[in-house]
Structures are given as C-alpha cells and as structure tokens.
Amino acid sequence: MSTAENAASAIRRSNARDCLMALREADGPLSVGDLAARTGLSRPTVEAVLQDLVGTVGPAPSALSGTAGRPARRFALDPAVATVAALDIGARSVRCLVADAGGRILARTGVPVDPDDVLGSLVRAVQESDASPRALGVAVPGILASDGRVVQSLAAPALVGLDLAGELERRLGCPVVVENDIKLAALAERHLGQAADSIVFVQIGHRISVAVIVGGTILQGAHRLAGELGSQRGMRWTRSSVRGRLTWSTGEDARALLERAAAGDAAAQQEIEEFCAEIAPRLATVLLTVDPELVVVGGGLSRAGETLLDPLRRALRRLLMTEHAPAVVPARLSSGGALIGALGLAFERGSDRIVGVPDVPAPWHRFPTSTPPTPSAKDHP
Secondary structure (H helix, E strand, O other), rough: OOOHHHHHHHHHHHHHHHHHHHHHHOOOOHHHHHHHHHOHHHHHHHHHHHOOOOOOOOEOOOOOOOOOOOOOEEEEOOOHOOOOEEEEEEOOEEEEEEOOOOEEEEEEEEEEEEOOOOOHHHHHHOOOOOOOOOEEEEEEEOOEEOOEEEEOOOOOOHHHOOHHHHHHHHHOOOEEEEHHHHHHHHHHHHHHHHOOEEEEEEEOOOEEEEEEEOOOOEOOOOOOOOOOOOHOOOOOOOOEEEOOOOOOOOOOOHHHHHHHHHHHOOHHHHHHHHHHHHHHOOOOOOOHOOOOOOOEEHHHHHHHHHHHHHHHHHHHHHHHOOOOOOOOEEEOOOOOOHHHHHHHHHHHOOOHHOOOOOOOOOOHHHOOOOOOOOOOOOOOO
16 A cells, blocks of 8 residues: 555544544534534545444434424434453452443443363353453453463462463454553553543552553553562562562451551551551652652552551652652542453454444543442452
8 A cells, every 4th residue: 555545544544533432422413514513524524434434323313403404414323333341350250341332331240260261251251241242351460471471360370371362352253452450450540530641550459569651551661561560579568468468467358457547546557657668668669760640549458548548648758859749549440440441441452343443542431430349259359
C-alpha cells in the first residue's frame, strides 16, 4: 500500500472512531447533522462513515419534528452487536464480568478454580455467563513474560508456564489479552479514580504489590518487571512477613487490628504506625524514581481509610526531603479493580473485533466502580 493510501486509510479509521464514540456517548440516536456537529466532520464524510459501519451502527426511528417535510434520519450504535468479557483469577475462584458493545454490564459469574484444569475453569466462567465474547481480558495474579506466559505466581502456581492467551483464544474463538492483576487495578484507577496521568498504585491486602502508571499507560519496562519489587532476592516489606504474606499481632487478618485502631486503641495504632514506617522506605524510593502525581492505595486494607492512610502519609513525609510530594489517596475501587481493568483493556485491544474499528477507547465511565461479591470471590483481597 502506498503512502497516500496509508494516509487515506488512517483518516477513514479516525473518522469512523470519532463517529462511533459520538454515537456511543449520546443519550439517544443522532442524525447526520448531529454527528457532523459533534465530530466536526462534513455531512458527506459522516454519510460515508455510516455506510462503512453498517452492522455496527443502524437506523433508529425518526423523531417527530413538528414541521413539514421528511424527518431527519437518525442512527445509533447497536449495543447487542458484540459482548466483551473479563476474567479475574484468584487462588480459589475466578470471576467473570460481561458487557455489551456500549459498556453496559450484562452478567457477572464466579466459579471455583479446579487446580487440575485451570483452563477449563476459566472457560466455564465465561460459558456460565451465556456470552460469546468478541474480546476477553484476563487478570492474572503473577508475573508475565514478554510472550504473555505466566512465569511466576504465588497465588496460583497452576498457571505457571501456561499460554493463557493462546489457549483461551483457541477454546473461545476470540482475541484474548492477559495482564497482571495489580497493573490492571492501577489502570482502572487511572480511568475511574482521581484524575492523574501518573500513579503509583499500592495494593495492600494479604500481600503488598505495586504497579505504576506513567503517561496514562501501564509502565512495563523492558521485561514486564516494572513494579515487581517482590522479585528482589531477600526482599521483605516487613520483618514479620512470610514469603511476602503480611502477618500481624492478630494473625494474617488485620481487620480486627484496624478496627481497634479506629476505635482509639493505642497499641493497635502503634502497630499500624510501625507497619507504615516499615513499608515507607521502599515506597519512597519508587516515588522518587517515578515522581507520580498520586499514590493510590487499594486492596482490602484500604477500606480502613484514614486509620491506615494517615500514618502512611506521615511516614512518607518524614522520608521525602522534597518540596513536592504526591497525594496519598484511597482507591475508588477497593475491590474489583483488576476485573474492571481487564474489561477496559479487552475493549481497547479488541475494538476492531467489537465494533469494526481499531483503537476505540474503552467506555470506562459506564463500568461499575464496585463489583458485587460472588459466592466464590472471597479470595480476592
């Protein structure tokens, strides 16, 4: 294809993307004139785009104009043209979320993970939603190689070595994108949380994990290892952690401790202070390396709110000898962020299959900011 043909093709795709987004975000059907006004395209160009999008965009009933003459033709995106699915894999269960082409949630399912047939469990989670998705995003609790294979996973060791994308594409017949769950939770916060293009996302649950967003996108690094602090030999977030798993005076569950701290228990407050002082030095190193706008704290412990965040802010302020320090805020999606992130990534990477036009942004604002728990989802802290 010549340079001129490439340029013309890029313009057509851009025009189609603009019209699709206008139709998707509209409160109702739009006329050719409406689309021209919203996109800045000429009426003939809009007409040509609508011809190219037949099947994805269709005619809608004409509105009564109240004046003589033929009413304007109106068009709308058909949300039933495709479904998009996301999976979040946990140690004992997998959750599935399904949306239509407009981003509205259609179904939620959750099934136990069979350690002897992990792939079968993932396929079953999608099939039980009664969806035949055009694109699928998968959130994985582990480190991925450059080819997408899982190379390490403490939470789900049965995944190690699997080509999840390839196997699921073969079994489900749709494009599949696989990403680390914490990175996907960070991506969801970038789009649905407090506005910022650079974020350090800290997930604090049974373990601590870090992901970084720079320029609005996930920071991967040369080998997809950016943020994988647990891959440093001998690294421990706290003196009492065991193989990365946090322990407290109350055992592995910090809920009772945080509740006592919130109620004013001095010993519990002191333990939280000491915990924040222990994790702050590594976080401060990340902050001075990346210089983000925000530190977003997610995971189960983030539900404690200021009981955790206030001592963490103080610990970081003591270490940062800088004029500017990023704000430390709670995640908007205290749970379900990885699942929402996987859905958004599936929309973005699979838009060619979903609506026939590549690079259409995901309809993030239509996604829920919380995902109701399923009976089998309790292992997603």
